[in-house]
Amino acid sequence: MKEGPDIARIATLIGDPARANMLMALMGGQALTATELAGAAGVTLATASAHLSKLEDGGLLSQRRQGRHRYFALADSAVAGLLENLAGLAATRGHLRHRPGPRDPALRRARICYDHLAGDFGVRMLDSLIGRGAIMADGEALQLTESGHRFFCEIGVDVDALKTPRRPLCRACLDWSERRSHLGGALGKAIFQHILAEGLAKREPESRAIRFTREGERRFLALFPVQDADAA
Amino acid sequence: MKEGPDIARIATLIGDPARANMLMALMGGQALTATELAGAAGVTLATASAHLSKLEDGGLLSQRRQGRHRYFALADSAVAGLLENLAGLAATRGHLRHRPGPRDPALRRARICYDHLAGDFGVRMLDSLIGRGAIMADGEALQLTESGHRFFCEIGVDVDALKTPRRPLCRACLDWSERRSHLGGALGKAIFQHILAEGLAKREPESRAIRFTREGERRFLALFPVQDADAA
DNA sequence: TTCATGGTTTGATCGTAACCGAAGCATCAT
């Protein structure tokens, strides 16, 4: 009967709406305090506290006390990966809670997905990279090409520094708003940081939305041109 | 608050122990009847029926009536991927339910993981493939090399026929018993089918375990030799 | 037809866990 790991344990953990909201909030990649998370989940601080301990000793969250604050973050990118996976499936299965229409336009346009760019801008970027032959797609597996390597070095992303056994360089991440893939992995993270560092865009304070400056958007589109009509 | 897809909905679906057991049973890759699944979950047929409808209109299961039987299977490999992901995380987080010790030795040795080989034999095979340069590993991303392509053609696996946009050729799948990766994806499936077709091994009837014949094991090890001491 | 088998529906029971308010601890500021 019960062979293998206890899959139900963590699924239950994620299955509670309040906890799910907290986790999704943490997909923003930055640590949040208990009170902030309580707000995000729409519950009292008391209940939030209970949820957070459960999540923590479920191994999904890491926690750091700092003064009288308690900061929580996703335990690591494996957890983020699982959540992405879940979100991707949830977006395509069963009755969709929200129709694909623009619920929060800013979010659909550009947002942060744990540590890389997602939304319309995210999938466009990956499309462009594939189109120019910088990345080769084989199903959902992605591979950086020679020319892609050169391209990133030119624009100032040190690809070689990213090669770690712990995390794949390129990862396809299913975008729930666009229902297509965008670029995750170490490279996705590095590009995103590059974009922020260059001042093309910056994070909205209380949200996962990313706001591009007028000039930033122009430069972004120049860097990642869209060839023509996009495929469904 | 509630931005994005309803992650909690499917997590809840998976979070119930009975349903989780059913899903894990279906990771065997073959369709099972409602009664069989009831047995696997350890519940009455009545409750199983209720669970199955939920899973089905949650989009996790596909169902086919045949005579007076009703066969259920995982909806597709995306669902299987999510379950793998969950199992991998569950195996490494929190209190492990079963210690890594040999709970069911046959399962730890060789078993089926949706449609490819897992367990000790599975990770050995991937190790060997990486060791001989047939596959390149970059983090958890895997890439078939030229020489690997030749190798598989020689042993009778038609790699080119596997290239589909729908599913990646190579996929690293975290093995819960070994805590290391084995080979999934279209190639993993093809190799496994090849192994069965060649009669090196066959499935245990009521389990996910794979039994290698004495001769089959010899040929398997010859095909995928282990270089030396394996890394942790 | 009649009977058996596979599966669903109904109705009722029961447990668990999510939730909140209030009280209790810390940590920092004054």
Place this chain on the structure above:
DNA sequence: ATGATGCTTCGGTTACGATCAAACCATGAA
């Protein structure tokens, strides 16, 4: 000290959903 803020613990309420037995509906066999 005194007070404020951030968080946890406690007690009690409530609701949802998992479960089963029994009745019911289908399909196939005799």
